[in-house]
Amino acid sequence: MDASSVFDTNVKGTLLSLKHEFRAMRATxxxxxxxxxxxxxxGFPDATLYVGSKHAIIGITKSAALEGAQYGIRVNVVAPGFTPDRHV
Incomplete structure (x- = not known):
């Protein structure tokens, strides 16, 4: 996956979703x-693009939470960790 697609999926996708979610939730x-x-x-080695995109989501979420508060919109972020690789 190239740099453009990593950022488009993770960062741009989050921003566009927030844009439309805010419109829908602003009244309620x-x-x-x-x-x-x-x-x-x-940071993690050999994952610079992915790390940067996921770090951006955390920052975007913090700002969106401050912007959404006046409309009663709560914005949070989860950051799942590693899971064991189990073959069942």
Whole structure:
């Protein structure tokens, strides 16, 4: 996957979703959950583009939470960690 598609999927996708969710929720409020990763919380070798995109989602979520508060819109982010690779 190239740099453009990583950022388009993770960052641009989050921004566009927020844009439309805010429009729909502005009158009634609501809750938005964005998905980042533990990679967005700290650096990891050989994952610079992915780390940057997931870190951006955390920052976007913090700003969106401040902007949405006046409309009763809660915006949070989850950052799942690693899971064991189990073959069942």
């Amino acid at each position: 409020g609501g809750s938005i959950i964005n998905v980042s990763s533990t990679y967005g919380l700290m």
